[in-house]
Amino acid sequence: MKKYEFWFVVGSQSLYGPEVLETVAQRAAEMARKMSANLPFPLVYKVTAMSNAQITRIIREANYDDSCAGIVTWCHTFSPSKMWINGLASLQKPWCHFATQYNREIPNEDIDMDFMNLNQAAHGDREHGFIGARLRAPRKVIAGYWENEDVQARIAAWMKAAVGVAVSRDMKVMRFGDNMREVAVTEGDKVEVQMKLGWQVNTWAVGDLVKEMNAVTEAEIDALVAQYTADYDIATGNTEAVRYQAREEIAMKKMLEAEGCMAFSNTFQDLYGMEQLPGLASQHLMAQGYGYGGEGDWKVSAMTAIMKAMGENGNGASAFMEDYTYHLVEGREYSLGAHMLEVCPSLAAGRPRIETHPLGIGMNEKDPARLVFEGKEGDAIVVSLIDVGGRLRLICQDIHCVKPIMPMPNLPVARVMWQAEPSLTTGVECWIMAGGAHHTVLSYDVTAEQMRDWARMMDIEFVHIGRDTTPEKLEQELFLNDLAWKLK
Numbered sequence: 405m406k407k408y409e410f411w412f413v414v415g416s417q418s419l420y421g422p423e424v425l426e427t428v429a430q431r432a433a434e435m436a437r438k439m440s441a442n443l444p445f446p447l448v449y450k451v452t453a454m455s456n457a458q459i460t461r462i463i464r465e466a467n468y469d470d471s472c473a474g475i476v477t478w479c480h481t482f483s484p485s486k487m488w489i490n491g492l493a494s495l496q497k498p499w500c501h502f503a504t505q506y507n508r509e510i511p512n513e514d515i516d517m518d519f520m521n522l523n524q525a526a527h528g529d530r531e532h533g534f535i536g537a538r539l540r541a542p543r544k545v546i547a548g549y550w551e552n553e554d555v556q557a558r559i560a561a562w563m564k565a566a567v568g569v570a571v572s573r574d575m576k577v578m579r580f581g582d583n584m585r586e587v588a589v590t591e592g593d594k595v596e597v598q599m600k601l602g603w604q605v606n607t608w609a610v611g612d613l614v615k616e617m618n619a620v621t622e623a624e625i626d627a628l629v630a631q632y633t634a635d636y637d638i639a640t641g642n643t644e645a646v647r648y649q650a651r652e653e654i655a656m657k658k659m660l661e662a663e664g665c666m667a668f669s670n671t672f673q674d675l676y677g678m679e680q681l682p683g684l685a686s687q688h689l690m691a692q693g694y695g696y697g698g699e700g701d702w703k704v705s706a707m708t709a710i711m712k713a714m715g716e717n718g719n720g721a722s723a724f725m726e727d728y729t730y731h732l733v734e735g736r737e738y739s740l741g742a743h744m745l746e747v748c749p750s751l752a753a754g755r756p757r758i759e760t761h762p763l764g765i766g767m768n769e770k771d772p773a774r775l776v777f778e779g780k781e782g783d784a785i786v787v788s789l790i791d792v793g794g795r796l797r798l799i800c801q802d803i804h805c806v807k808p809i810m811p812m813p814n815l816p817v818a819r820v821m822w823q824a825e826p827s828l829t830t831g832v833e834c835w836i837m838a839g840g841a842h843h844t845v846l847s848y849d850v851t852a853e854q855m856r857d858w859a860r861m862m863d864i865e866f867v868h869i870g871r872d873t874t875p876e877k878l879e880q881e882l883f884l885n886d887l888a889w890k891l892k
């Protein structure tokens with residue numbers, strides 16, 4: 405992934421005189437340096453801004469610098485906000501207003517009027533907050549002492565969401581074939597999506613992929629199969645099927661790299677010239693950070709790539725998922741998630757096995773090889789992006805993944821099992837009412853708060869189904885959202 409950084413822009417004014425301003429600048433540089441040690445991306449101190457021209461200049465620089473993924477502002481002293489209007493009105497990068505102060509404590513003996521003049525973030529940040537509200541500028545407000553671990557963790561989480569914005573604006577999706585025939589929820593307005601989210605979603609002929617597959621050499625296949633063998637247990641005698649998947653993976657990766665695409669989709673209804681639906685091939689590409697969506701679902705594919713980037717270096721994973729079937733025993737209700745083949749092995753609790761089985765659906769001529777495993781335990785979210793006509797809605801639900809409660813020895817695909825908030829069935833009622841898709845991105849790394857931040861920065865609707873959600877409240881929220889977004 406690209407190297408990203410964030411800029412620390414500190415507000416002030418020239419009235420304070422050089423001595424105070426020099427102290428502010430030194431402290432701001434110290435804070436940025438010390439916080440950077442605990443943040444996923446460097447926070448680079450840029451300026452103690454004292455005029456409209458200075459603020460406008462730094463914001464223009466932030467807009468045009470590809471490595472700058474967002475700005476963090478703070479007012480150590482008072483910074484009259486009319487100085488910020490021209491700059492903030494042209495800001496195109498994510499913005500976090502960090503309301504903090506240099507000193508943790510009020511120094512009982514030492515506090516005098518000089519101290520008060522230097523340390524007035526309490527009202528400096530309020531003036532700064534007003535102009536953000538007055539401009540209706542999308543922003544994250546985080547308040548707390550800058551050396552506290554929990555405060556730094558919140559800035560870290562916001563930074564990752566902001567990197568999700570940068571990745572989104574660069575996103576290119578390669579579609580092999582169209583969407584599965586007659587399916588509604590995987591459709592969407594690609595022009596609107598490109599305007600809002602930046603995604604370039606385009607199609608490539610399956611015939612071109614087949615041509616690329618035919619050009620793959622046996623030596624290339626040997627090398628990739630050696631990697632499969634190192635990472636996975638081979639639980640099939642069908643070597644040819646595994647080698648065929650390697651051929652598919654190599655060809656797809658060459659095409660993705662040549663076009664700079666980080667996500668792709670295909671459909672089992674359009675495999676003309678291919679013997680197998682890519683299973684292991686797609687799974688191994690996902691493990692390398694590529695997004696994928698089955699049945700032509702380019703929206704879930706791009707969201708998977710974005711959330712993988714947001715969760716990079718986390719403890720878990722983000723992956724393409726589908727709610728498949730339920731366990732509805734009272735008091736022990738679970739959803740079983742899987743896909744026809746394509747579940748990302750980053751979800752696996754143990755070492756995945758490569759198996760081959762028949763696949764009755766689609767254009768498969770031969771049994772496709774795929775990775776089979778159980779998903780790991782842990783708190784997670786599932787996310788669905790839908791086009792509700794005239795706007796995009798991002799739906800996010802809190803879930804708890806468990807070790808599957810039964811072995812299901814005859815199920816030939818990877819599986820993840822979870823409980824949902826507020827409960828399985830109420831969650832299903834809410835999800836269905838909001839129009840959420842059967843395809844989702846499941847993530848152990850990214851939180852609902854980060855997805856809310858991302859949606860705010862992208863200017864799309866966000867719906868969260870969590871512990872406190874009721875169908876009554878959600879119905880009201882969806883109704884009011886619909887009106888609000890039509891007026892916006």
Ligand code: MN
Binds near residue numbers: 698699726
């Ligand atoms: Mn599907």
